[in-house]
Amino acid sequence: MAQDYPRDEFDEIAEHGGPVGVHRAPRPWWTRILPPLLAFLIAGAVAYGLAMLLWNSGDSSPEPAPTPTVTVSPDEEPSAEPTETSEPSAEPSAEPSPEPTPTPTETEEPEPSILFDAQVHIxxxxxxxxxxxxxxxxxxxxxxxxxxxxxxxxxxxPDGANVVIYGEDRLADTAADIGEKLGIDRVEMGDTPGGAEIEVLLASEPS
Structure with missing residues (x-):
């Protein structure tokens, strides 16, 4: 004999129909592909964010300052106007420029050759x-x-006047020096009366 139980919530579900027990209602097809699709999109977004972060960090280094370029303008073209050429003077110079007077060069006279050991007779x-x-x-x-x-x-x-006579050319300077020392102006080359190299002939006392 069946035993009566009080009515509960399961009795209400059974009245509405549908699978009873372990059987469930079938799920829509998109509920099966939605989880992996979301996971793929999330992973892609994360990868894109990391890539952008690395890209921005690589570009954050300061760029070198650009080198200024200097443009040199070409020099101005020379004037095309012809330059005036001075016409030569038609009239010649009235007076020629004076020629410089050559300065005479002084020639040094050789030192007199005095022979102090020459034979001298007074x-x-x-x-x-x-x-x-x-x-x-x-x-x-x-x-x-x-x-x-x-x-x-x-x-x-000779001529009855004081004179210095010398016999050779080499004695000329010596005879002139003797005449200067004794105050006799007359100095001649010739044969000496006594045969000495130089002879001083005194006709009077030298002044």
Whole structure:
């Protein structure tokens, strides 16, 4: 004999129909593909975000400052106008420029060649005692080393005037120096009466 139980919620579900027990109503097809699709979209979004983050971090380094470029404008073209050429003067210069006067060059005279060891005879033809010796002392004091004082006849003195006579060209400077030392202006080259290299013939006392 069936036993009566109080009515509960399951009795109400059974009255509405549908599977009873472990059987469930079938789910729509999109409920099966929605979870993997969402997972794929989320993963793609995450990957895209990481890629953008890495890209932006790589571009964040400061860019080098651009090098300024300098443009040089070409020089202005030369003027095409012809330059005026000065016409030559038709009239010649009135006065020619004076030529410079050449400056005479001074030629140095060679030093006189004095032979202090030349044979020099001082000969007294004036008749004044000791005159030849006095002139000899003057020459010795001047450095002459080969002198002799003696007498001569006044008639052997040319023109009867004081004179210094030398026998060779090499004695010219020495004879001129002797005449200067004794105050005798007349100095000649010729044969000496006594045969000495240089002879001083005294017709009077030298001034």
């Amino acid at each position: 000969r007294n033809g004036a008749g004044i005692q000791g005159l030849a010796g006095e002139q000899q002392e003057i020459l010795v004091d001047s450095g002459y080393t080969n002198t002799e004082a003696n007498n001569i006849s006044g008639s052997l003195i």
